[in-house]
Amino acid sequence: MSRLLGLFRRRPPTASLAKERLRIIVAQERNNRGGPDYLPLLRGELLEVVRKYVQIDIDQIEINLERADGHEILELSVSLPQKHAA
């Protein structure tokens, strides 16, 4: 009986979810593309250091490598939680 009912049940529309997740991860991976291989490692170690003081998630650390003519800029951004420790 439940199988029969299952035939009529619609699957939830998840395509938009897929698209949104892809949009984010692809943008992130494109950003790191061509950068040195140590960037993900650096990100991980940075996470450990920051976590000694403040609890944050890995996605709160952003690493960008920008190329201008002749030099590269490594941009690190760590967003801390809203709550003030003091």
Place this chain on the structure above:
Amino acid sequence: MSAILHEATPPAAAPAVAQKLTEIIVVTSGKGGVGKTTTSGSLACGLARRGKKVAVIDFDIGLRNLDLIMGCERRVVYDFVNVIQGDCTLKQALIRDKRIDSLHILAASQTRDKDALTSDGVKRVLDELIAEGFDYILCDSPAGIERGAHLAMYYADRAIVVVNPEVSSVRDSDRILGLLASKTQRAEQDNGRVKEHLLLTRYNPRRVTLGEMMSVNDVKEILGIDVIGVIPESQDVLSASNSGTPVILNQDSDVARAYDDAVSRLLGGDLELRFINEPKKGLFTRIFRG
């Protein structure tokens, strides 16, 4: 109706640069099982059927499969690695298709290790095919981003990135796009980009309508490249591989029509995408086929 291909050049205006007559096209994807070999076989057939001299090469060393899709598995005597290592001539290794005279298949090696494929060796084979006056060389890439995949794309002028409308396939394809833009001869020599095209396979318009599957436009938007074809999901693909007949040769199949459209677009034609909308069901099909 919404997705129109932006291929500006009509066939007549094509040969602006007449020096190099051969075009090398890699069929790649990153992810396995999305339809690279099916696509390579059908596009090669489609191009050859229009009078082009075509060679299709299986780069999947150790996992030869193109021969099965083309239905010539029992005629493989020498393979790609044999040619590279000088065990035979290229002419001896090229298998001429029984259906279309101008179509030639070079099988992957089944036994030897992957290191047998060298950059120099691949270049020598490609150069010889160019010298032989081939119009198109299709390189059927293995899955992954290892040596075989790298060499399949390295000398390419164009890339057909085969994608299923599904998250892991799309992500892997984007990774491949990154490699095409950096790890190819064209990229390294600053000789213009490898021209990238998106080919969606296993497309199910019904599920797209229901919001269960990403649409052509969704995938196109994420990856940011031109769509050269959308191949509907169909049982015909399995039947074709079962029988060793490239699916493009199945006259009754929408898959064949979709691949043939992609061939037209490869040749510069500006065709609207077909088979991307759910077919309107007649009363008969509604009653008898659900």
